[in-house]
Amino acid sequence: xxKDDPFDRLLERTSRADREGPHESCLDAETLAAWxxxxxxxxxxxxxxxxxxxxxxxxxxxxxxxxxxxxxxxAQRPSWLSVRWLVxxxxxxxxxxxxxxxxGPPLDRQVQRSEAPAVDAVKPSAxxxxxxxDAGAAxxxxxxxxxxxxxxxxxxxxxxxxxxxxxxASGSRKQTAASDKLAAATRRPVETPPxxxxxxxxxxxxxxxxxxxxxxQTRAFAQAPNVIASPDPNVxxxxxxxxxxxxxxxxxxxxAQSTGTDIDLLSGAxxxxxxxxxxxxxxxxxxxxxxxxxxxxxFPDRTVDLAGVAATSALEATVTTxxxxxxxxxxxxxxxxxxxxxxAPF
Amino acid sequence: MVPRGGRELTxxxxxxxxSADELADAVEGSLRHAFPGGGPTGRERERYLATLHVEDLxxxxxxxxxxxxxxxxxxxxxxxxxxxxxxxxxxxxGAREIADALYADLYGMRAAEGERRSLFRYFHxxxxxxxxxxxxxxxxxxxxxxxxxxVEPLPExxxxxxxxxxxxxxxxxxxxxxxxxxAITTAIDELPPKDRLRLRSYYVAQxxxxxxxxxxGEHEATVSRHLSRTRRSIxxxxxxxxxxxxxxxxxxxxxxxxxxxxxxxxFDLQQVFDRPADRKESSRDRSR
Numbered sequence: 001x002x003k004d005d006p007f008d009r010l011l012e013r014t015s016r017a018d019r020e021g022p023h024e025s026c027l028d029a030e031t032l033a034a035w036x037x038x039x040x041x042x043x044x045x046x047x048x049x050x051x052x053x054x055x056x057x058x059x060x061x062x063x064x065x066x067x068x069x070x071x072x073x074x075a076q077r078p079s080w081l082s083v084r085w086l087v088x089x090x091x092x093x094x095x096x097x098x099x100x101x102x103x104g105p106p107l108d109r110q111v112q113r114s115e116a117p118a119v120d121a122v123k124p125s126a127x128x129x130x131x132x133x134d135a136g137a138a139x140x141x142x143x144x145x146x147x148x149x150x151x152x153x154x155x156x157x158x159x160x161x162x163x164x165x166x167x168x169a170s171g172s173r174k175q176t177a178a179s180d181k182l183a184a185a186t187r188r189p190v191e192t193p194p195x196x197x198x199x200x201x202x203x204x205x206x207x208x209x210x211x212x213x214x215x216x217q218t219r220a221f222a223q224a225p226n227v228i229a230s231p232d233p234n235v236x237x238x239x240x241x242x243x244x245x246x247x248x249x250x251x252x253x254x255x256a257q258s259t260g261t262d263i264d265l266l267s268g269a270x271x272x273x274x275x276x277x278x279x280x281x282x283x284x285x286x287x288x289x290x291x292x293x294x295x296x297x298x299f300p301d302r303t304v305d306l307a308g309v310a311a312t313s314a315l316e317a318t319v320t321t322x323x324x325x326x327x328x329x330x331x332x333x334x335x336x337x338x339x340x341x342x343x344a345p346f
Numbered sequence: 347m348v349p350r351g352g353r354e355l356t357x358x359x360x361x362x363x364x365s366a367d368e369l370a371d372a373v374e375g376s377l378r379h380a381f382p383g384g385g386p387t388g389r390e391r392e393r394y395l396a397t398l399h400v401e402d403l404x405x406x407x408x409x410x411x412x413x414x415x416x417x418x419x420x421x422x423x424x425x426x427x428x429x430x431x432x433x434x435x436x437x438x439x440g441a442r443e444i445a446d447a448l449y450a451d452l453y454g455m456r457a458a459e460g461e462r463r464s465l466f467r468y469f470h471x472x473x474x475x476x477x478x479x480x481x482x483x484x485x486x487x488x489x490x491x492x493x494x495x496x497v498e499p500l501p502e503x504x505x506x507x508x509x510x511x512x513x514x515x516x517x518x519x520x521x522x523x524x525x526x527x528x529a530i531t532t533a534i535d536e537l538p539p540k541d542r543l544r545l546r547s548y549y550v551a552q553x554x555x556x557x558x559x560x561x562x563g564e565h566e567a568t569v570s571r572h573l574s575r576t577r578r579s580i581x582x583x584x585x586x587x588x589x590x591x592x593x594x595x596x597x598x599x600x601x602x603x604x605x606x607x608x609x610x611x612x613f614d615l616q617q618v619f620d621r622p623a624d625r626k627e628s629s630r631d632r633s634r
Contacts, residue, residue, distance in 0.1 A: 033477040037477050052543055063547065067553075067557060330396060331396055
C-alpha cells in the first residue's frame with residue numbers, strides 16, 4: 001500500500017507539507033538574522049541548527065538569506081585596492097616614501113602643508129559644544145552597554161585554534177566578514193587605502209621592497225595623502241605618515257591634530273563627522289569621538305600591521321591586518337573578536 | 347536595569363530625535379524579549395548588550411515612533427537594500443510586491459484598534475537592521491511560495507485515478523526499494539543535526555558549498571569534506587542495515603541501489619551518493 005497507492009502518496013505528500021508549515025517552533029526572523037550576523041550564542045546556534053536541519057521552511061528561508069547576502073566587502077572595492085594588493089601596495093608605498101625621505105626634503109614638510117598652525121588644531125572644542133556632547137554621549141553608551149572585558153578578548157589559545165581552522169581555508173581567505181554593517185560601512189567612503197608612510201630608521205629596517213610592484217600608479221598612490229571622508233561632506237580627515245589633519249570646510253583648509261603616537265598610520269574610517277578610527281603599524285588603533293582629541297585603543301596583537309578599518313559608529317569597527325585577518329569590536333575597542341573569515345556569515 | 351534620565355544616548359539616537367528614556371525603553375524591551383523567563387544574570391546581560399546593535403535599534407525605534415528624520419534615513423539607506431534582496435530572491439520582480447508590503451508594514455499602515463503598529467516593534471537589535479529586513483523578506487517570500495504550491499492543482503498523473511494498476515510490479519522493486527528508502531531515512535535521521543543541516547542544504551535547498559559555508563560558518567572546502575564524510579557514513583550505515591537487518595547479499599545490495607536509483611517516485615539516491623564537489627548536473631556550478 002505504501003508508495004504504491006497514488007492516494008497514499010498524495011496523503012503522504014499533503015501530510016508532509018502540513019508538517020512543514022510555519023509553526024511555533026519555527027525560527028523567527030530575528031533569530032534567523034542573528035544567526036546570519038553571527039550574534040547567536042553557541043547554545044542558541046545549536047538549537048537553531050537542530051531545528052533548521054529538519055524544517056524545510058526554515059531551511060528554505062535560510063537558503064534565501066544566504067543567497068541574498070551582499071557580496072563580501074573586499075569584492076566591492078576597486079580591484080586595485082583589494083586586500084591581496086594591500087600588503088605589496090603598502091610595502092611599496094612605504095618603500096617609495098622612504099626613498100623620497102632619503103632623497104628629498106625633510107620630514108616636517110608635511111606639517112608645513114597645513115594651512116592652520118598645529119597649536120590651534122589640538123585645541124579642544126568649546127565646553128558645551130555639540131562635538132563635546134556627542135563625545136560624551138558615545139562614552140555614556142559604553143557605560144550603558146557595560147561590557148565585560150573577558151568574554152570576547154582574544155587569547156593565545158583561541159588564536160591558535162583560529163590559525164588551525166584557517167589552515168584549510170588556504171588561499172581563499174581573502175574575504176573579510178561581510179556583515180551588513182560592513183556593507184553599510186562601505187557604502188560610505190570611509191575605508192581608504194593605506195597612506196604613504198615616512199619611516200624611521202627602525203621602520204626602514206623592516207621594509208621589504210619589491211621593485212617589480214612599484215608601478216607609476218603605485219608611486220602616485222604612495223605620494224597621495226590618505227583622505228578619510230565622513231558622512232558630512234565638509235568634514236574629512238587626512239593621514240600622511242604619522243600626521244593626522246582634519247578639515248571642516250570640505251578640504252580647503254586643514255588643521256593638524258595631535259595623536260600622541262609616533263607610529264605610522266595606514267588607514268582610517270569615519271562613520272560620523274566627529275568619530276574617526278585610524279589604524280597603523282604595530283597594532284595601532286586610534287579613536288576620536290569628538291573630532292579633536294585622540295586616544296589609543298588597546299589591540300590584542302601589537303606585532304601586526306593594521307592595513308584597513310571599517311567602522312559604523314564610535315563603538316563598532318572591524319580592522320583588517322596586513323595579512324587579511326579581521327578583528328571586530330563593538331565596545332569601542334575594549335574587546336576584540338577574531339572574525340570567522342573563511343566563510344563570511346551571509 | 348538600564349540607566350535612565352537622559353544620560354545615555356548614542357550620537358545617532360540624538361540625530362533621530364530619540365530621548366534617552368525612549369532608547370532605554372527600547373533596550374529594556376530587547377532584554378525582556380531575549381530573556382522572557384526573568385531577568386538575565388549580570389554576565390548574560392553584559393554578553394547580550396555587547397552584541398546588541400544599538401544604533402540600528404535606535405533607528406528602528408525612532409521609525410516606529412514616526413520620527414521623520416529617522417524615516418528619511420531609513421528610506422535612503424535601507425529601502426535599496428530591501429529591493430536588492432527582493433530582486434535577488436526573484437529576478438522577475440515578484441518579490442518586489444512583498445518588499446512593498448513589508449515596507450508598508452514597517453511604516454505601520456495597518457492600524458490595530460486605531461493605533462499605528464509598525465513592524466519595527468519586532469526588531470530588537472540582535473542583528474543588524476539590514477540583515478533583519480532580509481530575513482523578514484525571505485520568510486515572507488518563502489511562505490508565499492509555499493502557500494502558492496499548496497493551492498496549485500496536482501499534475502494529472504499525481505491525482506491517483508489513472509495511475510492505479512498501470513505500474514509495473516517488479517517483485518524485487520516492491521521489496522528492495524522500500525528497504526533502501528527506510529534504511530537511508532533512518533541513517534539520515536541518526537546524523538548529528540549539523541551534518542543533516544549541511545546535507546539538506548546541499549540536496550534539498552540546492553545551495554552551493556560557499557552558501558552552506560555562510561550558514562554553518564565554515565569554509566566551502568570544509569563543507570565539501572564534511573559532506574563527503576557524511577555521504578560515506580550514510581552509505582556504510584545503509585549497507586550494514588540492508589545486510590544485517592534485510593539479510594541481503596552484496597549483489598542484492600547493489601541491485602537494491604540500482605532499483606532505488608531507477609525508481610522515478612523513490613528517494614533520489616544518486617543525489618545522496620554522488621560526490622558533492624563533483625556534481626555538475628544542476629543549473630549552476632555549486633562548488634563555488
